[in-house]
Amino acid sequence: MTYVDERNAPSSDTDLLDFFYDTRTQTESLTAPLSDEDMGLQSMEDASPPKWHLAHTTWFFEEFILKPHLPGYTPRDERFAVLFNSYYVQAGPRHTRSKRGLLSRPSVTEVTSYRAHVEDALREGMIYDKFALEPEHLDALITLGCHHEMQHQELLVTDLLHALSHNPLLPAYTTPQPEAVQSIPDRGWTRYAGGxxxxxxxxxxxxxxxxxxxxxVWLEPYRLADRPVTNGEWIAFMEDGGYDNQTLWLMEGWAVREQNDWDSPLYWWRQDGQWWAYTLQGPRPVDLAAPVVHVSYYEADAFARWAGHRLPTEAEWEAAAQHTEIAGNFLESGAFMPLGREAGLWGDVWQWTSSAFSPYPGFKPPEGAIGEYNGKFMVNQMVLRGGSCATPRLQMRSSYRTFFYPHQRWQMLGLRLAADQ
Structure with a gap:
């Protein structure tokens, strides 16, 4: 992970504290509907319990700001340094990732107390100027911690969706919203000159x-579809044998499809002649006009080939987005599912690109444990762009790169088509 440009730090400590508390409050609002039993759920190694997300984001502020830079700071519990470290090798030993769901203790109450302890220490240190760190460096670290927590807000939502999907009751996390009756919009294209x-x-x-x-970068002239691929289009792909036509698939993708017996997006099932999907609003009929979600890179690539087009490169996507207003369905809407009410580049679903997650020319990770955040993951993963219905709006900018392994589906992952001119 990196830092905020120190020339563009918040204008005052008050603004920065407001940002800090707004971020922390948003996280807690996401867990407010959950029971203590919900807070401990971990459904697979890729996911973490909501309680762990609360604690880990708190550990981040403690480990990288309070412990090294606030003289006299006393941790709430020294053992939390092991329990809530994720993958920062330089920060010390870590509890096994796949066993986070076994941490029945500390309790939710104790984790809440831990969050308050860290928040109070950070606030007091700022107000009374106790930090042994230049103000611009402190501001940069706190800003980084807030953006780190916003990333975990997204993970909390998608991890919870995966966990609750295993419950036969198919519970709703949030109040279901009325379904809008829509027709599938025709796909339009926007041309870009490249250069x-x-x-x-x-x-x-x-x-x-x-x-x-x-x-x-040099880009040849290209076109981007003006909206993501819809559920209705995906069903057409399925009905045309897209999941059974090996010629559409990358060899590795076909092997993963066979191994996992994929025949539809994650969380879909057929009931009474209609496709249904599990969402955080509970089970719902698949909205044909909404963007398809929970598809892997392998599926997205096969669909693009079936459609006679391709996935965009991340450079093509970013070049198109640089002068485009950031507007769409993000976490703050409270829908927690793609809606597709407006065409555009942003929101609803992350969009797979054909670009591998690799370093840009001249890339150097920051020194220390914070430098482990992105650099060591630059292998075997693919870049996605645009944000989703689970992404905080404040995270978005045209240069934002998220990345996942090509087989993963539990995040809000969709696609947009591209073509050569």
Whole structure:
């Protein structure tokens, strides 16, 4: 992970504290509907319990800000350093990732107390100027911690969806919203001239290390679809034998499809002649006009080939998005599912690109444990762009890169088609 550009730090400590508390409050609002039993659920190694997300985001502020930079700070419990470290090798030993769901203790109450302990210490240190750190560096670390927590807000939501999907009761996390009657919009295309362009973060405001350095790329003329692929289009792919036609699939993708017996997106099933999906609003008939979600890179690539097009590169996506208003269905809408009410580049579903997650020219991770956040994951993963219905709006910028392994489906993953001109 990287840092906020110090020239663009919040204008005052009050603004930064407001940002800190707003972020923390948003996380807690996501767990407010949950029972203590819900808070401990872990359904697979890729996911973590809601309680662990609360504790880990707190550990981040403690480990990288309070312990090294606040003289006299006393941890709430020294053992939490092991329990709630994720993968920061330089920060010390870690509890086994696949066994986070076995941590019945500390309790939810104790984790809540831990969060308050860290928040109070950070607030007091800022108000009374107790930190042994230059203000601009402190502001950068706190801003980083807030953006880190926003990433975990998204993970909390999607991990919870996966966990609750295993319950035969198919419980709703949030109140179901009325379904809008829609027709599937025709796919339009926007043409881009390409040429010698710049992508990557421009240095203004916050960004993660993997978003830079800004650099030049050459793009041939191309087209992007004006909306993501819809459920209705995906069903047409399924009905045309898309999941059974090996010629559409990458060899590795076909092997994964066979191994897992994929024949539809994750959380879908057929009932009384209609496709249904499990969502955080509970079970719902598949909305034909909404963007398809919970599909792997392998499925997205096969669909694009079936449709006679391709997935965009991340440079193509970013070049198109640089001068586009960031508007769409994000976490703050409270829907927690794709809606597709408006065409555009942003929100609803992350969009697979054909680009591997690799370093930009001149990339160097920051020193220390924080430098482990992105750099060591730059292998065997694919980049997605655009944010989703589970992504906080404040996370979004045209240079933002998220990344997942090509077989993964539990995140809010969809696709947009591209074509050569």
């Amino acid at each position: 010698l362009l710049e992508i990557g973060h421009d240095g203004n405001g916050f960004a993660y290390d993997c978003e830079g350095p800004r650099h030049k």
